[in-house]
Amino acid sequence: MDIFKIINIARTQLDEPDLFFHEECATILALLRAKGILAVNRTQVNGQLHYLFGATLVAAYNLNTRIYITSRMYGKYVEKNVSTKFINWLDACVKAELLVSHSSKGVAKGYLDLGDTVRDYIKDVQKVTNNVERWN
Numbered sequence: 001m002d003i004f005k006i007i008n009i010a011r012t013q014l015d016e017p018d019l020f021f022h023e024e025c026a027t028i029l030a031l032l033r034a035k036g037i038l039a040v041n042r043t044q045v046n047g048q049l050h051y052l053f054g055a056t057l058v059a060a061y062n063l064n065t066r067i068y069i070t071s072r073m074y075g076k077y078v079e080k081n082v083s084t085k086f087i088n089w090l091d092a093c094v095k096a097e098l099l100v101s102h103s104s105k106g107v108a109k110g111y112l113d114l115g116d117t118v119r120d121y122i123k124d125v126q127k128v129t130n131n132v133e134r135w136n
Contacts, residue, residue, distance in 0.1 A: 010055035
C-alpha cells in the first residue's frame with residue numbers, strides 16, 4: 001500500500017482512543033529510538049512526528065501490507081503534508097534491517113517489508129494485550 005495512504009490511516013488511528021494501538025506505537029517508538037533512528041534529544045520538537053512514524057509502521061503491520069514508496073522527492077512529501085524526514089528515517093530503518101528493501105541501492109525505494117524485529121516487537125505487545133483483554 002502507498003506510504004501516504006498508510007500515514008493517513010495511522011493519523012486517523014492516533015486520534016482514536018485505542019489503547020492497544022497506542023501501546024504498539026510506543027513500543028515501536030522505543031525500538032526506533034534505541035536503534036538511533038529517531039533522535040532522543042529532539043523529542044520536545046519532533047515527538048509527535050516520531051510517534052506518527054512509529055504509528056505508520058504499526059499500521060502497516062496491522063493492515064498486513066507492504067509499504068510502497070511511490071516517491072523519494074521531497075516535494076511530494078511536502079505536497080502530502082508529510083515531513084521529508086520520513087525519507088531519512090525509512091533509509092535508516094533499511095540500514096538497521098527494521099525494514100527490508102528490495103532495491104539494489106540499499107535505500108527505501110519501491111516495496112518495503114517490515115523486518116522480523118519490528119514484527120516480533122508488535123507480536124509481543126499483542127500477546128500481552130490479548131491477555132489483558134481476557135482478564136477483563
